[in-house]
Amino acid sequence: MTTTNTQTVGAGIRVAGVVKKYKDSTALDGVNLDIEPGEFITLLGSSGSGKSTLLNIIAGFTSSTAGSVEVDGVDITNVPPHKRGLGMVFQHYALFPHMSVFDNVAFPLRRRKVAKDEIATSVREALEIVQLGHLATRMPSQLSGGQQQRVALARAIVFRPKVLLMDEPLGALDKRLREQLQLEIKRLHRDLGITFVFVTHDQEEALAMSDRIALLRQGRIVQIGTPEELYERPSGMYTAEFLGDSNIFAGIVTAGSLAYADGTQLEVAGGCPDGPCSVMVRPEHTRVSPRGTALDPGNNVLDGVVREVVYLGSERRAEVILNDGRAVLARMPVGLNEPVIQPRQEVVVSWRAEHGLVLPDERAAV
Structure with a gap:
């Protein structure tokens, strides 16, 4: 794991033997995964591979059939989502349409009963981080898709979580905007030093953004390593054909x-x-x-x-x-x-x- 932040503030995550069974299928089959503090790790896989299920189990939105999840050495397997202290960004933004940008970002702090003056300072700082300080009074309907996603990012980091979970946050954007936000998210990770867990089915996105990639297939991790390792030294045929x-x-x-x-x-x-x-x-x-071209004998x-x-x-x-x-x-x-x-x-x-x-x-x- 690499980060240029002077101090890593992210939390380590340990997923141990996680199983998720439904009536007629197994979504996760004994997944083990250790995520380093401050790491940017991507859960990559095709539809139905189990990547979003794993993220939702870490977030607490989905309960596991077996296994455990630890954050900073603390078992949170049975802790409700709102008490885990994890930031979350969804694919479709999930902004409140009746609230301004400021109020959307302030929402997590108000739920935590943070003092009003501290809320104003924290919201202003979060909006500056995502370069939207000048749009604090706008309504979501007045923003572009990229701006709405940046508001969602600001809302997820305003309370300074140690872990930020992102479930295909760029999937609804066009190619040019998606590539722009990839760079912004990488910068955000570098500047904040918190742990990022990112879900995508887009191999180029995973290669461009991650410290490490965990490639999933049918509820199992096929290979985990740096982008270079998975692309240059795939462990088997599935990795070789999935990436690139x-x-x-x-x-x-x-x-x-x-x-x-x-x-x-x-x-x-x-x-x-x-x-x-x-x-x-x-x-x-x-x-x-x-x-007929003359070629080297090798x-x-x-x-x-x-x-x-x-x-x-x-x-x-x-x-x-x-x-x-x-x-x-x-x-x-x-x-x-x-x-x-x-x-x-x-x-x-x-x-x-x-x-x-x-x-x-x-x-x-x-």
């Missing part, structure tokens, strides 16, 4: 070479014993060249035909259909020395053996 684009080559390995579907021998860089094996290559490590090479090329400014994204019919993705930087690839062009797809990551396929075991 990936090209998977499956075959039989003999003496360090993988026999691919069309009989081509692909060199495998260590870690794969003889037998069935899958190798992942990220699109940014995959090169597409016109057929490259694995497969023939194909370009189906589509998309220009994205700093790079081109190419989809190539190999001889066996499968599609391979490549992301290539735009530059003077890069060949221009066109649809229907005959090409070779290549990558260096060290850029291929050997993966176990744990999907059948889940």
